[in-house]
Amino acid sequence: MTSPTPAWPSSAHAASTTIRCTTADAVLLGALGLAAGAALGWFAPALAGAMEGWSWLPFAGPVETFARISTSGGGFMHVAITGVLAAAGLVLGIALLDDATVTVDDRAISIRQKKDTTRWVRAQVAAIEVTPRSFGRCVLSLRDARDADLIRAELDLSADRIVAGLEKHGWQVSGAH
Known part of the structure; x- marks a missing residue:
C-alpha cells in the first residue's frame, strides 16, 4: 500500500523563511x-x-x-x-518603520502586524495574491476555497521578497508581482 502524496512540498526546504523590513529600510x-x-x-x-x-x-x-x-x-x-x-x-x-513580519514554511503562513500574529495552514489557503503598491509597499491577500479573504494586509514589505519566500516553499502566487 502506498501513502498518499502530501499536499505540500517535500521537507527539502523545512526551515522557514521570514520577510521583514531590512536594516537598510x-x-x-x-x-x-x-x-x-x-x-x-x-x-x-x-x-x-x-x-x-x-x-x-x-x-x-x-x-x-x-x-x-x-x-x-x-x-x-x-x-x-x-x-x-x-x-x-x-x-x-x-x-514609522513597519514591524510587519511574514513567515512562510512548507505547511503554513504567519503574518504578524502590530503584535498580533495570525497563522494559516496550507489546507486553509486556496489562493494567494501579492500586489505591489508604491514606495515598496504591497498588499498580501490570502483566500479560502470559497474565494473569501482570510486576510488582506497592506504591508511595508517588498512584493518580490514575499513572492520569492512563498515560491521557495512551493506556494502558488498570483497577482501583479
Missing part, C-alpha cells in the same frame, strides 16, 4: 527623518520671523515666542533648535 527612514527634522530646525526661525506679523494666525502667540527664543543667545539657540528637531525627526522616522 530602517537606516533610510531614520536618515530621512533626521534630514527633515534638521531642515525644519534650520529654517524654522526664519519662517517664524516671517510669520510674526500675521495676527490672523490661530497660533500667533507661540510663533512670536518661538521667534524671540530662536534669535536670543546668538547662533547657539538656532543650533540647539536644529538639533532638537533633527533628533525628533530621527525618532519619528524610526517610529
Whole structure:
C-alpha cells in the first residue's frame, strides 16, 4: 500500500523563511527623518520671523515666542533648535518603520502586524495574491476555497521578497508581482 502524496512540498526546504523590513529600510527612514527634522530646525526661525506679523494666525502667540527664543543667545539657540528637531525627526522616522513580519514554511503562513500574529495552514489557503503598491509597499491577500479573504494586509514589505519566500516553499502566487 502506498501513502498518499502530501499536499505540500517535500521537507527539502523545512526551515522557514521570514520577510521583514531590512536594516537598510530602517537606516533610510531614520536618515530621512533626521534630514527633515534638521531642515525644519534650520529654517524654522526664519519662517517664524516671517510669520510674526500675521495676527490672523490661530497660533500667533507661540510663533512670536518661538521667534524671540530662536534669535536670543546668538547662533547657539538656532543650533540647539536644529538639533532638537533633527533628533525628533530621527525618532519619528524610526517610529514609522513597519514591524510587519511574514513567515512562510512548507505547511503554513504567519503574518504578524502590530503584535498580533495570525497563522494559516496550507489546507486553509486556496489562493494567494501579492500586489505591489508604491514606495515598496504591497498588499498580501490570502483566500479560502470559497474565494473569501482570510486576510488582506497592506504591508511595508517588498512584493518580490514575499513572492520569492512563498515560491521557495512551493506556494502558488498570483497577482501583479
